Amino acid sequence: MRRYLGAIAPLFGTVPLLLALGGCGGTGTEETAKTPAxxxxxxxxTPAAKGSGKAELVTPSRNVDPKKLIDVVExxxxxxxxxxxxxxxxxxxxxxxxxxxxxxxYQLTPPLGLPSTLAGVVPASNPLTKGKVELGKQLxxxxxxxxxxxxxxxxxxxxxxxWTDSLKTSAGINGQFGGRNAPTVxxxxxxxxxxxxxRAPSLEGxxxxxxxxxxxMGKQSYKEIITRLRTIPAYQEQFKKVFGTEVTLDGFAKAVxxxxxxxxxxxxSKYDKYTRGGDLKALSDSEKRGMVLFGISLSSDDExxxxxxxxxxxxxxxxxxxxxxxxxxxxxxIGWDEKKNEFADLGRWAISPIGxxxxxxxxxxxxxxxxDSSKTGxxxxxxSLATLEDVVEHYDKGGTPNPSLDKDMKKLNLTPSEKADLVxxxxxxxxxPIKVALPTLPPGADGKSPDPKEAxxxxxxxxxxxxxxxxxxx
Ligand code: HEC
Ligand code: HEC
Numbered sequence: 001m002r003r004y005l006g007a008i009a010p011l012f013g014t015v016p017l018l019l020a021l022g023g024c025g026g027t028g029t030e031e032t033a034k035t036p037a038x039x040x041x042x043x044x045x046t047p048a049a050k051g052s053g054k055a056e057l058v059t060p061s062r063n064v065d066p067k068k069l070i071d072v073v074e075x076x077x078x079x080x081x082x083x084x085x086x087x088x089x090x091x092x093x094x095x096x097x098x099x100x101x102x103x104x105x106y107q108l109t110p111p112l113g114l115p116s117t118l119a120g121v122v123p124a125s126n127p128l129t130k131g132k133v134e135l136g137k138q139l140x141x142x143x144x145x146x147x148x149x150x151x152x153x154x155x156x157x158x159x160x161x162x163w164t165d166s167l168k169t170s171a172g173i174n175g176q177f178g179g180r181n182a183p184t185v186x187x188x189x190x191x192x193x194x195x196x197x198x199r200a201p202s203l204e205g206x207x208x209x210x211x212x213x214x215x216x217m218g219k220q221s222y223k224e225i226i227t228r229l230r231t232i233p234a235y236q237e238q239f240k241k242v243f244g245t246e247v248t249l250d251g252f253a254k255a256v257x258x259x260x261x262x263x264x265x266x267x268x269s270k271y272d273k274y275t276r277g278g279d280l281k282a283l284s285d286s287e288k289r290g291m292v293l294f295g296i297s298l299s300s301d302d303e304x305x306x307x308x309x310x311x312x313x314x315x316x317x318x319x320x321x322x323x324x325x326x327x328x329x330x331x332x333x334i335g336w337d338e339k340k341n342e343f344a345d346l347g348r349w350a351i352s353p354i355g356x357x358x359x360x361x362x363x364x365x366x367x368x369x370x371x372d373s374s375k376t377g378x379x380x381x382x383x384s385l386a387t388l389e390d391v392v393e394h395y396d397k398g399g400t401p402n403p404s405l406d407k408d409m410k411k412l413n414l415t416p417s418e419k420a421d422l423v424x425x426x427x428x429x430x431x432x433p434i435k436v437a438l439p440t441l442p443p444g445a446d447g448k449s450p451d452p453k454e455a456x457x458x459x460x461x462x463x464x465x466x467x468x469x470x471x472x473x474x
């Protein structure tokens with residue numbers, strides 16, 4: 001049984017520490033969970049403001065000629081490895097030359113059921129722009145980000161598979177498997193922390209992890225990755241127009257995060273049409289019963305008599321708000337080994353700062369959204385539950401008893417038809433299908449462009465692994 005002993009990777013510093021926690025790298029600082037979001041019955045609210053969200057272009061804060069500074073930084077780096085301290089390694093970030101920037105604000109209207117604007121969740125340091133989202137999309141699908149050119153972000157977060165990979169735990173480079181299930185990227189625009197344990201504070205912080213994770217995209221330094229991307233002329237051109245710099249890690253993270261933020265929005269489900277669109281027929285009787293069991297009242301003008309106890313299943317204790325998550329961490333007993341009396345994965349506890357470790361966080365993981373969950377299985381941080389029916393059974397028995405089990409995990413005594421209603425309701429949270437056309441990737445110095453489709457499957461690595469581990473992959 002593997003145990004995960006995490007350490008917090010410092011976000012800054014020339015050699016970011018790596019965590020092999022089993023998924024998507026380890027970069028990111030730790031942030032405490034905020035107060036739970038409002039109940040889904042409340043109007044969708046804009047999550048706590050993180051920035052103005054106004055699409056302004058970045059300007060250097062100091063009154064200097066940015067071009068000169070870029071030259072200085074580059075000279076320093078050419079002389080060898082950049083030293084720690086105030087002078088940055090130019091692959092990490094460069095001050096922009098704003099006169100190179102040619103981009104325009106990105107406009108979007110989130111689908112029904114989500115906040116009407118992303119203004120409250122887009123960081124002021126990374127406004128949404130058209131060129132940036134387009135660049136981020138290419139990078140998200142580009143396997144040249146990985147060491148051997150076989151793995152892209154989309155390998156494990158494929159929009160066609162609910163922005164995940166349908167695997168129990170993810171397969172990365174050379175078919176190696178990590179210890180955690182790939183969470184969906186859907187609606188992460190609203191996420192207050194990233195990863196199952198919340199160790200990255202933002203999509204920008206998250207995006208830096210996997211490219212350096214030895215299991216996911218290969219053992220490679222940021223310098224190697226960024227230097228490789230700089231050999232692709234179109235990326236150098238696009239970075240100049242979008243960020244006013246060469247390719248940098250800072251720009252990579254910002255572009256990829258911007259693409260994820262706008263492209264993965266899921267709403268306009270049957271549930272949204274019922275609750276926000278005023279269409280009382282959008283939900284079937286079974287879905288309405290499931291909604292009430294889940295913890296959400298029917299519309300006040302709906303005369304349907306559900307005949308079930310409201311919140312009997314207690315799901316809204318944690319899956320609350322327009323995105324069906326309290327953004328908090330809970331122990332459901334997933335991964336608890338009853339024989340050994342230990343957790344396979346320590347979860348939130350492992351990343352809490354030394355001196356602030358709280359045993360209530362042992363084996364606790366972030367509440368995921370339930371939107372689109374019919375597409376995101378297998379479920380839970382270790383992918384141990386194959387179907388939504390299995391998930392409901394786990395809750396019905398009150399989770400797996402262990403010393404840190406969440407106080408809201410109780411035996412539910414649901415009847416078979418109530419269980420079916422809950423599953424039906426969850427399926428009614430499937431959003432309008434999100435269509436993401438695969439981008440055309442720019443040619444490298446060799447004149448060749450990889451086909452982003454090939455990285456979606458990794459057939460050889462996966463087939464080889466599955467042949468040795470029958471039954472492991474769902
Ligand atoms: C080999 C598979 C793999 C690859 C490649 C990969 N990821 Fe992940 N991703 C995961 C796993 C597994 C996790 C969960 C890890 C954890 O919680 O410790 C994750 C977590 C995430 C999350 C957090 C979602 C949430 O709700 O907390 C985001 C966002 C994400 N990845 C985006 C990306 C991006 C962007 C890339 C490319 C730069 C990428 N991933 C590459 C497997 C992968
Ligand atoms: C005590 C808080 C809590 C309650 C109550 C709760 N959940 Fe969860 N839910 C979570 C957490 C935390 C996870 C992830 C746990 C893990 O991976 O260890 C989760 C995972 C899930 C998942 C898997 C999503 C995925 O992408 O893997 C589904 C589906 C789900 N819950 C549905 C429900 C339903 C239905 C109910 C009510 C019967 C419910 N939850 C009650 C906190 C809760």
